Amino acid sequence: MKFHYLSTRVFVCVNIFIASHQVLMFYSYRYQLNLLRVKLKSEAEDLDPHQTPCLLKSVKMLDTSQVLVIQFNVSSQYQDVFESVPRDIPPNITYDKPLNQLISRSVVFIIIGTLLLGTTEAQQQAPIRMGVLLEGSLRDLASNYVINKGAGETEAFLNTSGNLVVEDISTYDLAYSTISDMADRGFNYFITGADSQFDAAYDAAGDHPECFFLVAVNDHTNQERLPSLRKNMASFRRDLVAPFYLLGYIAGKVSTSVGFVVPGPPVENYYSVNAFFNGARASNAIFNLSVVSTSSYNDHDTALGAINILEQDQAITAVTQSQDDMLVSEHYLARGLNAFGSNGFAQDIRYGSRIFQSIVYDYSTIFSHFAQLIKDGNWQSTHYYATFANGFYQLSDYSYLVPAEAQADIALVFNKLVNNETDTYCCSANNLEFFDAQCVSYHDMLDMEEMYSSVTNYGYYAVPTTEVYDTAGVNNTFLAVSSIQILCGLIAIVACIIFRNKLPIAYSNILFCFGLALGAILVAVAILLWNLHEKNRGICVSRIWMASLGYTFIIGLMIVKNTRIYYKFEELLRKKSDKISPITPDRVYSWLSVLLIIDVILLAIYTGTGDPNKIDSLGLDGIGKYEYTQNCVNNLNGDITLYIILVYHGLQLLYGCYISWRTRRVDLEEFEETHEFSTVTYLISFTTFIVVPLMAGITSQRSRDAIISSVAIFTSFSSLLILLGSKFWKIYNPIQDDGLPKIALDKLPAKPKGHGISGVKNTNTNAVSEYSRNQFLTAVANPTGSSAMFDD
Template sequence: MTRSFLNNVILFIVLLSCIITVTQSIKVAVLATGGPEDLGFNYQVNQAKVNAEKALNLREVYYFSDIPIPESKEFIYNLCESGYNLIIVSTLDYLSGAREAAKAYPNVQFLLRGSGATSSNIQSVTYNFISANYVTGYFAGLMTKSKIIGYVTPGPPASSNYAAHAFYVGAKNSNPDIESMYFYSTGSWLNPEISAGAANSLLSDYGVDVIGQTQDDMSVQIEAVDRGYIGIGTNGFNQKEVFGDKIALSYVLDWTSVFVDLIQKNIDHPDGNYTKTNYYGDWDNSFLTYTHSRSLDPQVKSILDEIILNFTAVPKAMAPFFCNDYNKYTFSATYLTGAELNCISQARFQNMSDPYPGMTWLGNYTIPITLKEVPKTFTRAFTATSGALILLALILEAVIYINKDKPIIRSASPIFCILIIMGGIIVYASIILWTVSPTTATCNARYWLVSIGFTTLIGSMVVKNFRIWLIFDNPELKTIKITNYQLFPWVAGLLVINALLVAIITASGDLKMVEVMGIDDLTKYQYMQVCKMNNSGAIALYILLAYFALLLLVGVFVSWKIRIVDIAEFNESKPIANTLYAISFSLFVIVSLVVSPQYYLDQQMILCIAGLFMATAALGILFVPKLYGLATRGSSTEQLFSMKKSSIASSRSSASKNSSNPDSGDSGKSSHNPHNYYKKSTNNVLAEFTDESISDQEDESNDLPIENTNSNRV
């Protein structure tokens, strides 16, 4: 008994090995236009593949999708070379390459989508797609309230429009009061953006309330369901499983029996020596079925069951979609057959593209290319902020002018203070232009205003403090008179250099507004207006930035030199340095943005923030202390500016004598404290600083040097 049991086990193992060997001897490829995640046609094809694997205990059945049509022939050839025994092509797009491969590899079996004739290694599979659309059209005619229906079809070159014709005939047969049917073509079986846009147009612009489709996905019906209309599942999957009762009707395609039968034949006859047959799915062989919502009127279901039953009761050539009176208006009598001369052949019907009377073809739908404008919140926020800062700057200008004779303002050169503030105002105005939708004019104005504004602000500050340096930093402490009229050409020269560089950007840089796509987070149907320049303009822009960097370095140097001034009203080294550091940091950020990839709108926002920060920081650091001094000290330092020139001369003469006779009793304090002497002498010099408050009549002694051999300078 033990030996018998062992023999049985061995026999079982041998048989199992044989079965596994047989089942694993076949290698199957299934080709589809898209992945199975579409929950439509491709999902059903993949589901049949999975069901066949389970039923036949297969492992090497592979699903391939999204193969570009021009590359499909080479791809199928590679499959044949890779040892695939059976290749199932479920899409019409790959037929041409598949037929050529079948001729080149006669030992490989092919199942091709379509209705072509069989050959030694080719069979075909199709289903009654026309009747499926006729049934859904019949249902649409029963459900419409507006009596206006719609349809979305691939259209040429993907397919002719016959599915739309079948849908329309079904609707008219169920409801003769249908007024019209509008339909769009999309140009492909799977383009959700196009098909959803077409559905939206039909529902919004043409009064359609029930819509059909010939698409691999459910984009059309999703659009209808989302807007409160009924949905019809027309791509082979039971859409009720996804959308519930919002889908009133779905026709379902079940490819499983075809796949199982074909693969089993190839397992039994690996040499391909079996009777070839073409597969045809219809309502009467469980390939084509339908599901409906729970709320569907039982009477409507009864009507649908009756017309489906009629398909099996009449010859296929006499089906209502082949035989109808609309054919008489579309075809000449030469092509009409049947007792009433209103029938056409299936081949002629499936090649139809011209609409029947009552059908209106709206052409190939294209999604309008729309402009993505600058966000309103972005524009409003920066415009309001810039406007408020301009108002504050104008108030500051007025305060400076009203208090121009106060020592704390006079010491800072009121005219240059006004120029610095004016530069800030120009920068603020330029920020507004950076936040609006660009034009070629505003693109150029942006660079002109922002550069001139900063040149005025920084240049005036540097030139103003350059005068302080020259006045205080001279070894003999001679009276040095430098008027504003002598300094203005320097500011003008800085502006001329700036203007030349920006002119190069404008002229040779071809700075203009262009419309671009594919940047930021734009969809492929959006474009944005941006400012753009060529390489010459970019080089000029880098030179302009280098010019600003040089100007900042000069400003830092002058700020460092005037640190020796020990009178607070004139010693602006710290606030100027802080201002220049803030501007330098912001320019570093700007340069980093220029050379690194950024979202365009993000870049504009950062540039605007940097511009506001630089201008506001400069004005705040320079003028807030002065405003605070005006409020707290007022004219307490007026004595610095009250000396007449004659007293300055006598003071200098006396100081010179005392310094040369250190034993003199009157000069003891001064000679024993050189620092006090320097400060006193410096105060005399300050009386000459604000030249517009001093008479043009000069005492000759003003030209005399102040003898200070001790060189005790701060």
């Protein structure tokens, strides 16, 4: 930017000079021309006043020579006079542009140059306003505090004001909105204090290219994105191994047994433990290190549990940690023991001489470096590596408990680290446990997921959790009802077989009845799985499959057969025929198979990409922090697929409502079940479209499960009772008249009163003649065995 600024100034100044020179030169030559004209006129007083002894033809400024030249047309009798007049104007070259164009071009050059200079000067002199984002509280006297301290020292270095530090920015949305708001308010230098804010800063840098971003990263996250940093971004990271080596070296000088609390993999590999142990053994060959892992940087409950474990080791005289706070050390300090500061703050300021030594972070070295680049107009998208060599790591004041001889030895090791001698902390005989050489690389140290065998490993500590199962009564109720529904479905299948020759079953077709019963049974199985106490991946997947397939059987069979009935009835009216052919099962199931294939594909996508599984949810639905419930969950892809499945079944219901409305006038005894289809379709639709919106306002997972179970049991059990139960009731208690209107039948051909569909005399209004009955049933069993009855 600095070069751009200087080059712009030079370019503008040169153009202003050229333009000004052109104007001045033109007026100079024009002045000489006027003098020449006056002298020629005085020499030829008898000349015709309408003629000019010296006629100005044109004037031209050549772009190559930048010289104004004029061509003259002089009368021959005055040529001697013209030649005798002294002049500085070269003759015989033409310039055909008027003076106003020359002046206009010069003015334009001057205006543009002034604007460019003003704009560049404004950019150059724009004040740096710094915005710092902290993941936690700046009062933690740890990492967030020292970042804030570094920002304050950078502010003093820049001699600016109006900078801002924002606390507790721990989510993407909060980080992005904070940066955008500050950018709109004039902040132009943003610093993130944690790698969790990287993504938000990366996106914000693209939206605000006029701002500069210095983002924190570490050696395990966001590394793959560093090469693709935007031009207005730079990053910084710390050497994670060297400071623990030096702290361990100090520990070996003042103690023989130290306790160490770390997160442990996968939160943090054991590089901190192994580096600390190497440093301690370098200064004390009999040093012992005891370690407890907690899987967290800042969880107080697990830290207290780790303390209780370390307290059992009576040999421990000092402790330290790689966590964000000093909770572990505070407990031992209260007991009169000692500790080390490892989180960037000079802990001796707070706890006094009980702190042997602290590794201090100086973030001003990083922040000031990039602020100076902005100030100089020389921003560079680079990766800053903070080490002892560039002054980022420093030591606080020694405790009086550290002997002077030990301080001298520590100073030697410190100077080696300042000189960037990595062999100091990357070479140890302990490395032979995991590698083929004593000296390994820095990244090999970072990747260590195991401790050295000489380290006393007390393992992981986790706060014991307790399962909460307070919905046993509700779940048992649904288990009982779903079991009853399964039993009723099986009984219905058996009853259909027994009464397969009865008209209500024969008209509907036994295979069709089997499909309806199977759908109700599948939904009941889904509800049974939904309310089991113990869950696993198989249960979580199966319950979705059972529920979706069950409703596809129930709704799909109804809408397919209802559609066939509608077209069949319309055909009877159009042809004015009384030949009624049944809806055969092959026609129904051929269309149902299409609906089932779509459903199976969606369910397979859900299973393959949705990652459905069982988890123990801690603190969910208002239970205690360390209480859990078993729940089935899936990822975002699973959620999207489930919504698609719900929409798919919703479209089936909408079409079912439409076709039910169209078949409301069908009143033939052979197709009277269409009215039962309508009842069930309206019932399921009404229940679903009322309950589903209500689910959006319910956050309790247990309440959601109860509502889902209730709706599924109600709709599927009601469908079973209405569709099949009504058929068994008609078999048990035949009726003479179903009370349906006979409007549509009036349009059919007239036939003798009391005759059935074949025109044969029939005194039973509830039944058709033996001839027509046998003919109809034959067509149901064998659609191609009767030429009189057909299904187009």
